[in-house]
Amino acid sequence: MASTHEKVGYAPEGKPPEHTPFTAASGVESVVRMLEGRWKLVILFHLFGGKLLRFSDLERAIPAISQKMLIQQLRQMESDGIVTRLVHHQVPPKVEYGLTAWGQSLCPALDALLQWAEARPADPDAP
Numbered sequence: 001m002a003s004t005h006e007k008v009g010y011a012p013e014g015k016p017p018e019h020t021p022f023t024a025a026s027g028v029e030s031v032v033r034m035l036e037g038r039w040k041l042v043i044l045f046h047l048f049g050g051k052l053l054r055f056s057d058l059e060r061a062i063p064a065i066s067q068k069m070l071i072q073q074l075r076q077m078e079s080d081g082i083v084t085r086l087v088h089h090q091v092p093p094k095v096e097y098g099l100t101a102w103g104q105s106l107c108p109a110l111d112a113l114l115q116w117a118e119a120r121p122a123d124p125d126a127p
């Protein structure tokens with residue numbers, strides 16, 4: 001039977017992993033990539049608060065977006081686990097979009113980011 005000279009330990013469940021500057025930057029970069037796109041944040045802010053909106057409601061709420069772009073952005077956010085698509089089998093078909101629990105949990109982080117941006121001094125070089 002083989003043994004090691006070092007004790008093998010396991011991190012307790014629920015404890016977040018320790019991050020190095022590299023892993024922290026990688027994690028944030030992957031989230032930024034998930035949210036990049038001209039319309040994703042606008043769509044998110046329309047869906048915050050547990051709202052379920054039909055595709056046509058989102059089109060009306062964001063008049064400058066094309067149908068094709070709205071479909072692309074919603075599909076990407078759905079595949080990333082941020083948005084959920086609820087299909088009601090009826091005639092005519094009814095599809096509603098809402099945020100997953102994980103997508104909704106993004107709200108406080110975006111609010112904090114907005115407050116951080118609003119707190120920017122007029123002269124960024126000032127102490």
